[in-house]
Structure formats: structure tokens, C-alpha cells
Amino acid sequence: MPHDTSALLSVRDLRIALPSGTLAVRGLSFDVRGGEVLALVGESGAGKSLTARAVLGMLPSSTRVTGSVRLGELELLGARRAVYAGLWGRRIGYVPQDALSVLSPVHTVGAQLAAVVRSVSGVSRRAARERAVAALERVAIPDAARRARAYPHEFSGGMRQRAAIAMAMLNEPELLIADEPTTALDPSIQRQVLDVLAAQREATGAALLLITHDLGIVADRADRVLVMYAGRHAESGPVEGVFARPRAPYTAGLIASLPPEEPVPGRRLPAIAGVPPSGPLPGCAFAPRCPLADARCRTQEPEPTPAGPGGSLVSCHHSARLPFPADDLFLRDGVV
Numbered sequence: 001m002p003h004d005t006s007a008l009l010s011v012r013d014l015r016i017a018l019p020s021g022t023l024a025v026r027g028l029s030f031d032v033r034g035g036e037v038l039a040l041v042g043e044s045g046a047g048k049s050l051t052a053r054a055v056l057g058m059l060p061s062s063t064r065v066t067g068s069v070r071l072g073e074l075e076l077l078g079a080r081r082a083v084y085a086g087l088w089g090r091r092i093g094y095v096p097q098d099a100l101s102v103l104s105p106v107h108t109v110g111a112q113l114a115a116v117v118r119s120v121s122g123v124s125r126r127a128a129r130e131r132a133v134a135a136l137e138r139v140a141i142p143d144a145a146r147r148a149r150a151y152p153h154e155f156s157g158g159m160r161q162r163a164a165i166a167m168a169m170l171n172e173p174e175l176l177i178a179d180e181p182t183t184a185l186d187p188s189i190q191r192q193v194l195d196v197l198a199a200q201r202e203a204t205g206a207a208l209l210l211i212t213h214d215l216g217i218v219a220d221r222a223d224r225v226l227v228m229y230a231g232r233h234a235e236s237g238p239v240e241g242v243f244a245r246p247r248a249p250y251t252a253g254l255i256a257s258l259p260p261e262e263p264v265p266g267r268r269l270p271a272i273a274g275v276p277p278s279g280p281l282p283g284c285a286f287a288p289r290c291p292l293a294d295a296r297c298r299t300q301e302p303e304p305t306p307a308g309p310g311g312s313l314v315s316c317h318h319s320a321r322l323p324f325p326a327d328d329l330f331l332r333d334g335v336v
């Protein structure tokens with residue numbers, strides 16, 4: 001598949017081999033368009049974080065990465081460290097799951113934000129500090145001028161995460177990559193942090209690659225979704241379309257196993273039985289868990305194929321046979 005030259009980020013045939021030789025990401029292609037939110041979802045171990053780190057150029061040198069990752073015209077895979085250093089915080093902002101991985105414990109939050117400002121623009125220390133405080137205000141840190149003089153450990157988890165968003169957005173990058181930015185937070189705080197992220201993104205027009213395993217967040221916050229399974233593309237497309245009519249059995253199973261808003265007493269919750277494969281399989285990686293799998297699925301790996309409106313793609317030999325809702329398919333293996 002050629003690159004989409006109109007996309008902000010265009011990833012093609014990304015393969016990531018771990019030091020053990022295991023191929024953890026196996027030929028993934030996707031695009032992020034300017035200003036949009038693309039959610040990357042899938043079970044733990046699907047390769048979401050590795051994909052994000054490959055785009056960010058943050059994988060250890062012991063991993064082997066092939067394929068192509070283009071930011072606009074610029075090829076990032078194989079780029080020298082200096083190229084990435086010029087992009088981080090300027091064209092690409094990064095919000096990790098744990099803000100402490102980007103905030104140093106030995107400097108105040110304000111000093112760290114000011115240093116990021118000064119790394120890009122030659123403003124005075126005082127002006128950089130003022131911009132740091134303004135950035136903390138924008139992410140709703142109360143009493144920002146005073147809080148800027150505090151250290152990260154003096155912030156609550158939610159405040160630290162908002163400070164990390166402020167830091168990522170300081171220089172108005174075109175692309176933001178957020179890896180499970182709210183997973184470590186209480187549900188009540190998650191919403192605030194996601195609201196802050198959305199507001200910042202809308203104010204600057206940045207695109208967002210949002211990694212999450214929470215389909216509720218995808219439904220509420222993303223424009224398009226890419227469902228990954230065992231390092232591969234399972235399904236992708238506009239969020240509304242994918243939720244209204246999933247075409248990959250894996251996606252349908254994930255949606256079927258979402259707890260209903262109002263539980264029906266005595267009704268079993270569908271579940272996808274089994275666990276993802278630990279090694280390579282000759283056919284579709286989901287086949288051992290898939291209620292529709294047949295002999296072809298066990299021998300022939302499905303490729304992403306156009307499947308619906310809005311550029312939807314599905315990697316499944318039997319998507320046309322998939323009913324929706326698919327609860328009954330997954331109830332066979334359901335848990336009480």
C-alpha cells in the first residue's frame with residue numbers, strides 16, 4: 001500500500017522484532033490525518049505501545065524495526081537521533097501513561113516547562129517561566145503560579161498528567177501521541193484529563209494518536225479507530241461505523257463483551273474465550289479464538305481489505321458472515 005501523501009503521519013508495513021526475535025508488530029499500516037483523533041485499541045500485548053514508540057523513535061536499539069513511518073514528507077525510520085531530537089516537543093508531543101516518566105523528580109514543574117519553552121524559542125528565562133505558568137493554567141492547574149514552583153511528587157496523579165499534557169503541547173506540535181494517558185487514574189479524574197487533552201488539541205489543531213484499551217474512551221473521544229490483534233491490523237475505520245457495524249469478529253467480540261449500562265439480572269456477559277497467541281501462527285492470529293474460523297483461516301493470513309464507508313478496512317476472511325450484535329457468537333463461551 002503506498003503512503004497517503006495527504007496524511008500527517010503515514011505508517012506502512014511496520015514490523016517490530018523484539019530482542020528475542022519474536023515479531024511483536026507484523027506489517028501494520030495506518031494514517032493519521034491532520035487534526036484527527038485516531039485511537040489504537042487492542043488487548044494487552046497487541047503491540048500498541050511498541051507502535052507508538054516506533055513512531056516516536058523511542059525503541060531500544062535491541063529491537064529491529066522495518067517499514068516506513070512518514071511525518072509529512074519526512075521519513076522517520078532510520079533517522080538519526082538528532083532528527084528525532086528536533087521533532088520531540090516541536091512537531092510531535094508525547095503524553096505517557098505515567099507523567100513521572102517525562103517529569104524529572106529533581107526540578108520544579110515550572111522549571112521543566114520553562115526549559116521546554118527555551119529549547120525551542122530564544123525567549124528570556126522570565127518570559128519562558130510566564131509561558132510555563134500560562135500553560136499550567138490552560139490545563140486547569142489551580143493556582144498555577146504557585147504550583148509551578150512545586151516538584152512533580154507534590155502534584156496529585158491527575159495534576160501530574162495534566163502537567164505532562166501542558167508540557168507536550170507547549171510548542172504546539174502537529175501530532176500528539178498519548179499512550180494510555182488516563183489508565184493509572186481514578187475514573188472521576190480520567191474524564192477531567194481527557195477533557196483537558198481534547199481542549200488543548202482543539203485549541204491548537206493537533207492530531208492525536210490515542211492508545212487505549214478502553215472502548216468507552218474510543219467511542220467518546222476518537223474520530224477513527226484501529227483495532228490491533230497480536231501485532232496485526234484487525235479492523236479500522238470511522239468510530240461510528242465500526243461501533244455500529246463491526247466487521248471483524250475480534251472487534252465484534254470486544255464490543256459484545258462491554259458491560260451494559262444497565263445490567264440485566266441473570267443475563268450472561270459475552271466474552272472472547274482464550275488468550276492471544278504467544279507465537280506466530282500460519283493463518284489468522286485470531287482463528288483459535290474465533291467462532292467463525294475455518295480451515296482457510298488457520299492457514300491463510302487475511303490482509304486488510306476495504307469493508308465499508310469512510311475508508312474502513314477489515315482483516316478477516318468471513319466478515320460478510322458476521323452477525324451484529326454478535327453476542328450469541330461469543331455467549332457460547334461466555335462467563336456467568
Ligand SMILES: Nc1ncnc2c1ncn2[C@@H]1O[C@H](COP(=O)(O)OP(=O)(O)OP(=O)(O)O)[C@@H](O)[C@H]1O
Pocket residue numbers: 018019024042043044045046047048049050051060213
Ligand atoms: N523492550 C521489550 N523487550 C521485550 N519484549 C517487549 C518489549 N516491549 C514490549 N515487549 C513485548 O511486546 C509485546 C507488545 O507489547 P506492547 O507494550 O506494544 O503491547 P500493548 O498493546 O501496548 O499492551 P499494553 O496494553 O499492555 O500496554 C508484548 O508481548 C510485550 O511483552
